[in-house]
Amino acid sequence: MSTTTHRITLIGLGTIGMSMAALHLSRDNTIVDVFDTRPDFEDYLVKTLPSFLASPNSETGSHPGEVASLVSSGRLNIHSSLATACASATIVQEQGPENLDFKRSIWKRVESLAPASAHFWTSTSGIAASAQQQQLQDKTRLLVVHPFNPPHIMPLLEIVPAPETSPERVEFAREYFSIPGSRHRPVVIRKEIPGFVGNRLAFALLREACHLVQEDVVTAKDLDTILMASLGPRWAGNGVFESYQQGGGEGGIGAFLDKLGGTMQEVWDGLGQVSVAEVKEKVVQQTDEAYGTSISEETRWKKEERLREFLKVQTQRY
């Protein structure tokens, strides 16, 4: 499969779209076609894409000539019409607004413009493929490929098919991200569910975090310190089940649940059942106070470098 050239059409080049473009361009068997409705699209792309393409060891992250050279070599094509963008696609991937009407109508248009064999991927974090595919003639070709920000660095891709999506289309997406040497880790989710898996886990933890701040058990900043000083590095090294399997001593997670099941049930039964509306004010106030309300490009760049370092440590085999 890695010898086949894939032609990927990206619709919607906001932050996630730019990062997705960088992900696809980092492979040697791709041609990327990009389309966005913003009037200054080409200028914006030329200005913005380079910082996503730069090597992790670059000092500045800025290579202004790189887009021009990708265009002249034919690796990157900038389109001002959806029709030309989709005409030769192997894969069409959208990162448009999170709005069901938009998704349904864009896929209907794409279906009329792209080759009949093309795969349709949506980067949505919230709108299931089964809802998006309603106006398609061929409902078997659409599935969710949900990345985590920023996708050109973060390994996870949640592949979430609708019941009508064909298994071959699911396998194609999984294989696309599984080529040897890729740092990406596609995982197929077996049922459509709000938030898929990654965000459900994040939101479950966040709800309790908001509850503890709301109840003055801990400040937002101290809670972040707790997470970074314990669970973050633990779960960067091993998942939650593997951690309890190994932390439980003899007998693994079964023994752990036998020993601590009472405490765990007490905590589960007492978890905060808060609403977004009731926790928002205090959480926003404490978070703004702790971190300020803006982040510089330089800081963002250094954070991304650190994320790459974590992932390098993570993939050290033993």
Added chain:
Amino acid sequence: MSTTTHRITLIGLGTIGMSMAALHLSRDNTIVDVFDTRPDFEDYLVKTLPSFLASPNSETGSHPGEVASLVSSGRLNIHSSLATACASATIVQEQGPENLDFKRSIWKRVESLAPASAHFWTSTSGIAASAQQQQLQDKTRLLVVHPFNPPHIMPLLEIVPAPETSPERVEFAREYFSIPGSRHRPVVIRKEIPGFVGNRLAFALLREACHLVQEDVVTAKDLDTILMASLGPRWAGNGVFESYQQGGGEGGIGAFLDKLGGTMQEVWDGLGQVSVAEVKEKVVQQTDEAYGTSISEETRWKKEERLREFLKVQTQRY
């Protein structure tokens, strides 16, 4: 404070106790007195402690002569009576059984044996200081110092006072773990609550993880992959509030909650409300299948080295 010599008595030298001994011995201003009721205590200590003391770059992790040299230099004293172990303590720290009757009676005995100024720290993960201090004459001296496994590597210490604990005792514990150059990060929790903060956050995520496995949305192994490929490395770099502050774009976590509050509330309202008993069978079966039921010393050692590497990346300032 770092020039004062602290004399720490450790009661209970299981895995956590051994790791705690290594933590205290890694500092240059400590004398450590150890006491445990197991009949082969001294042999066990000589055999077990070295692997906790070894340098992270050691090939084997085994330095059998090290305990003897610590003993002969006076840094480590092995006791066969609680009375001699406590006689000169600045701090008495217990890692005994998680049993309220045991905790109450050991503290009563310790109070009769230790200097009146000594600080009493319990490493409990589940029994509040206010419950443990019931039989003490001076209830102001006891507080929880809850480590995360393994404490000689993992930075977090949750300091959880009872309402009757004196603020000076809390500040002493916080300062003890805050000396310049220490990798440890003490955090004071403002209210006693089951599971404190770290385990509440872990258990909140674990409950949803168990629910998703129980409902066949994802396998235990795939869920672990999802966590390692997204939230683990993210939260190793920044806490949950800081991550949303910066991932929310302009306007930070406030804008994020405005934009995604509907989806988040839908996920919050739909989180699994499962019991330990109903999820246990499938979770244990899938976890055993994915990881086996035992872990070799060598693998454990390599995992610890990787954890140290994550923490090294984490403390790179920017």
